[in-house]
């Protein structure tokens with residue numbers, strides 16, 4: 001087993017999805033990438049609550065969730081970020097099976113930076129969590 005020995009800082013990661021299979025899959029991928037630490041949420045409300053308790057570099061946000069969907073959760077987090085100077089804005093990544101232009105526009109409008117189409121591979125996931133945030137932001141624009 002090879003492991004990544006680069007001294008890149010580990011991304012503080014929040015993953016929100018109402019599908020337990022997706023959360024399990026993400027955990028397995030994180031373990032394989034030697035990046036086991038993440039906080040998991042099962043709806044948008046939990047994601048917003050988690051954001052309030054600790055800073056994150058990246059948030060993987062499912063779009064369709066009960067209680068509060070990913071769009072509304074993203075709006076809330078962006079609003080909270082704008083009200084504080086302490087937290088660096090998180091990279092928010094839409095995890096969705098809907099990679100249509102219409103949904104991409106909607107995701108952008110609510111404040112998401114990127115879209116990770118489902119289903120995704122461990123390679124897609126690795127690129128995402130190991131890239132510099134600035135690289136990711138400029139890649140999508």
Ligand SMILES: [Mg+2]
Pocket residue numbers: 017018019062063064065
């Ligand atoms: Mg969902």
